[in-house]
Amino acid sequence: MNGRERVTAALNFEKPDRVPVYPLIHFASARVIGMKIRDFAMNGKKMAKALIAAYREYGYDGVHPGVDVSIEGEAVGSKLRQPEDATAFLIDPVLKNPDDLDKLKVPDPLKDGRMPVVVEATKICSKEIGREAFISAWVMGPLNCASQIRGVEQLMLDTADRPEFVNRLLRFCVEVITEYGNALIDSGASMVNMGEALCSPNFISPNMYKKMIVPHQKELVKNLMKHDAEYTLLHICGDIHPIMEDTIATGAKLIDIDWQVDIERMIKQIDRKIAARGNLNPAGNLLLGTPEDVMKEAEKVIKDAKGWEGLILGSGCDVARDTPPDNLKALVKASMKYS
């Protein structure tokens, strides 16, 4: 099996030849060819070049174009700061007055902000390695997108001060992300990955997630699948046991699981309704330990799954820029040894 076949098998609960390896690595790919993150983040050809180089170097099963959490926010009009060798961050959200929501426009993924960068990178990756590697591309989920338009802290206060406005903003975000996601699908992405870190029970209550956010995520997944996405992934960091069943309700076919998740307990909760990718600690052994430490941690993940066919070995969350190359190679070694 090649990487593409392996990941596809796991997503369909058809036993792959071994556990697929698909770490959450994008900007950390730049390191392989000595590229700075700013160049990776601002140029589609460079982004693709780094992603493909890392894929060949480390031997895992898929790539995913994307880089930070602010692409949609930036395209809508928020201001970011892009450091030379770190991910860009929000410094000035565009929506200061809630009454101005109707003035915001849905960006054109082929023209606005850095959407065209990721679209181009997806196109190139799909063309060059799409037959052998699984290609998925990143978007933000509705809540994360809203936070990059309104500001995180202000949005959190808004959920109590003006919930109707938050609902309308989330609806606008679904429109924005649908356009963007569709362009990524058209460029060859088999799966659209929705980053929704703010949905973590470490951040908002499971009740708020279920009532306020899930309906919009459901709508987004529906739109993307209608545009012939093969799969969608939902990425929520932290201990997501309290919202596990709700993630299934969104219609996503794969969830990212962070290191805090207990695999045996998870499988009891989800059975075969959704596949799962994880769940090493990207800031633990992967970043600070030895390859042997990584293999031990990966072994535990694989053993805990007891042959559950929906497991994809992953890094839990973003692979850090300074992760030692041998530690990433150890993931593949672990899959070969312990599957």
Place this chain on the structure above:
Amino acid sequence: MKKMSEAVLKGKHAEAKSLAEKALAQGIDPMDAIDKGFVLGMNEVGDKFSKFEYFVPELLLSARAMKAGLDVLLPKVKARKAAAARRKVSIGTVEGDIHDIGKTIVKTMLETSGLEVIDLGVDVPTEKFIESIKKEKTDVLAMSCLLTSTMPAMEGVIQKLREEGLRDKVKIIVGGAPITEMFAKKIGADAFGDNAKEAVDVVQHLIRGS
């Protein structure tokens, strides 16, 4: 007092403000109103947060209510002799990182635990941390980050403190989502806080030990 505590607990900032004004009008000592009213509410909020009963939105609402009350009362607190005796904490999110909600929560809880907190903000360069420690003679340095890519900046600050011969003049605590005990030890920090409540307990412990 109970109403003030409740206003913070329920995140009602307009009510907190009006209760603070009423307290002053009734001649209640502002420090009493703070300590026996608002602070008790904030302590309960911190407790609920650590038990996953309150989440970030609730915390921010409570912090906003607390601030509304303090904005009215603090200017009226006269003999702040306590201030001179209060130990100081410099807190900030490291360079390249703008995440501050966790830091805001820790800062609020440190303040209500009786410490003076100098908030350096976010994206704080090494020199700014060092300057604050020198200028304010802070007892504790607290550094926060959310991104794995900005974790190395913490080590950079500790390194610089060593180079300037200041390392043993200050206790250092680090925290943030990617931070682990392992990492804190590796970079030579004195302590690590896994969550806001723990951070406050640890900082108080560090201060008592010094």
